[in-house]
Amino acid sequence: MTFQVYDTTLRDGAQREGISYSVVDKLAVARLLDDFGVGFIEGGWPGAMPKDTEFFRRARTELNLRHAILVAFGATRKAGVAVADDPQVRALLDAETAAVCLVAKSDIRHVERALRTTPAENLAMVRDTVAHFVAEGRRVFLDCEHFFDGYRFDPAYTSEVTAAALEAGAEVVVMCDTNGGMLPSRVTAAIGELVDRLGVTPDRLGIHCQNDTACAVANTVAAVEAGVRHFQATANGYGERPGNADLFAVVGNLQLKLGLPVLPDGCLEQMVRVSHAIAEIANIAPDTHQAYVGAAAFAHKAGLHASAIKVDPVLYNHVDPAVVGNDMRILVTEMAGRASIELKSRELGLDLAGHPDALSRVTKRVKELEAGGWSFEAADASFELLVRAELAAETGAVTTRPFALESYRVIVEHREDGAVVSEATVKVRVRGERVIATAEGNGPVNALDEALRVALSRHYPELAGFELADYKVRILEGSHGTGAVTRVLVETAAQQGRDWTTVGVHENVVEASWHALVDALTYGLAKTPTTT
């Protein structure tokens, strides 16, 4: 049996305080996880959450996963209800995924005190529901909630639940450390005992750890060392309370420390990019100190040992940072290094390797901008515009911006009658002509976007095909309150599912948005065949 890398960022990970994904966000996260090569993506709980029902509906036509299988999550049938009559079971079937994951109680105290049913009925609920989905042709995983606490309190009952699910046809029964209180030695011991008791091989078991002892990654690795081949984790360890096992640290440890081939070839080096892009979508600042993927994960304070580190990096890094798409940093600098910029440019189809001077200038410019709060992790289009400008400068080509700003003014009023209105006026030069346009919007940025489109529409009718699809704001250096720097990400969508993201940074949110909007239209116009 190969490894089952099972991601639950979109279901259990979304329990983290403050995370609130839109359906579009969820589709984007699923694509990133697929790029990273996970085998299973748990997309949500259809029926329980309307947004998740919608996600699975759109996923059928909009996601083209190369590596992953989409999994819908749900619960075993309700006590005292026939499985076919349970609307929650129905909603789970209607998600039309090849695999489902069912959560079941496996701690007898939770059966009696939270579920308020009998131990026997709970076993029947597990059997019936697993068998129902197997009969419907689905692959079935069973998450045993509070597995380890339950096993410790009453090993016989927790083992019975596990056996019932396996007998009914579950592919894997997942031991969930729901309260997160385990330590690696206890995970090892429990798996050894359970395997003996049930007479199954450990590859019929899975592991799902929460991080309440700061051991979720270690507990997951310990389970794999004990023979488990299915593990559940979330990107960046997002999850309720201290979070879940971090997908990236677990994969890094299994693949690079234990030499286990858990990902398809070519995926491991996507780690940093995928981690940071998901952080952007979740609107959580990436953790600089996160193992493997943090900007400081391989940062060494310059000083006495700098030259030794440069000569013999292998003596100072626990793994080669490039293997996970990270960089070693010697000096205290911002994130970007030449290597990652070259790598990223190559991804975009731009050859900087053959233009070392342009590469140097791009690296310098990115470092300056990142020091000021810019981030290109999730803004490929702005990055590409920057690289193209430097490449054009080197080859002597002339790059003309499609328009130039003279000035803008945005007014937001809360009037005496309670109405809130926004109005923007822009003055631009387009192809030698001076154009003034005014428009209203439901907020200052929307008004500005509308006014700019009105101003440009005669010269660039193709703008009508670009839709502003998403807009994200992050305040950096929060300790200065509203005086802090604001970073805006704008996602623009066009025909044929094309979309691109641009970035703007300024202490003023309107000006930051303006930068991102200008990049969005400039990029879109450069990539769209002209119709005039």
Place this chain on the structure above:
Amino acid sequence: MTFQVYDTTLRDGAQREGISYSVVDKLAVARLLDDFGVGFIEGGWPGAMPKDTEFFRRARTELNLRHAILVAFGATRKAGVAVADDPQVRALLDAETAAVCLVAKSDIRHVERALRTTPAENLAMVRDTVAHFVAEGRRVFLDCEHFFDGYRFDPAYTSEVTAAALEAGAEVVVMCDTNGGMLPSRVTAAIGELVDRLGVTPDRLGIHCQNDTACAVANTVAAVEAGVRHFQATANGYGERPGNADLFAVVGNLQLKLGLPVLPDGCLEQMVRVSHAIAEIANIAPDTHQAYVGAAAFAHKAGLHASAIKVDPVLYNHVDPAVVGNDMRILVTEMAGRASIELKSRELGLDLAGHPDALSRVTKRVKELEAGGWSFEAADASFELLVRAELAAETGAVTTRPFALESYRVIVEHREDGAVVSEATVKVRVRGERVIATAEGNGPVNALDEALRVALSRHYPELAGFELADYKVRILEGSHGTGAVTRVLVETAAQQGRDWTTVGVHENVVEASWHALVDALTYGLAKTPTTT
């Protein structure tokens, strides 16, 4: 032998990017660590760092440690130099601490390639330096740098270094996972082998882990399970790259999971206070999701299970939060029901249980608002204002808002000369008076905040004590672009470390910010004794 809880926050932990303690900071951190009951505080590297020399000088008269012994850190003598002639050794003696910790190379590759000396001379350096400090009446610990990598590459040499130090009189030899690449199973195996090879008991060994595999806490626990009785850690896991083993998680696990008495009585419940106070001194925002001590470490999204959690908290928390000085928090979320709202209100000191009608109205109102994008999860102050208003309505009490808005206007201009300016005018009624005020800011929200403060300052001088500490923006339902709903969270800080968070939601970011700002000032004024 009792446990040696050895803290290195002030030495190895200070390697974290961005940390820069003053001498006063270091004294304050040492007092906090002593409150937490650690046995040893490594204060710094006298001689190498002038600030550390000064720290040890002042510590002699200014620190009155109840539990901890102060330790000075240094290196073994230089190659080819007599130990008595080494100025660094001299500086370490001059720190006049009862114990010293010496770092030594124990990986033969580092001896030859970084230190550029012979394996034999390195052994002599260890022997000479340890013996020298023992002869001077000091307790000596020896940190073996790159211990595990060295042991894997050449177990004989690394063992020889260990043996040399123990024979020369070192109390404990500390195995340092300097590059942080270890896993718990490997720590266990290495200690077992080493103990056999040297014929010593494991309590002569210590452990020091870095977090590059996200396993530093687990590795430390594994070493203790293997018999080690000296462990080194840092507050909140601060340290170079992904950091060190987190003192708090290690202590929590040893004391509460393994039942080992590592701290003096009465110290464990200082954990949250000490953790957060050190974060303040280090000027690093406390990690909300940190195990044991994070504000979200015991936070549950209530919904369906709130009533079960209320009845049986022991089934949902891996330890009793009060034991480490933390609290269980119930988050008011999308799935909020009566039970969680009642529980949350009780946390805030408001009794809704005795007012079922008010409870119903609050529940209805919260559901309506959350359906519109409001979130009270992180905005306790706005939630409290809402509950107080409903309670007042039930008891017939009159609640007067401190001011009423007539209108506001905000203008953002990007002028021809490139300058970006923001200006706001507010018209409000305060205590029967109509006030108009205008102010500038570095963005639209800052300008609005300033104008409102100008308008209210004469009637409410206490506003000057409220500082806008953080401002967060989240766009909801991103599929509608800038037309989506915007949620703003405002954190306000006042004297004595008081702070509170408020929320505002509107399609217009300026109006959403206005709601949050108004709640922030209203709440602050209600909680602050009037000075007029």
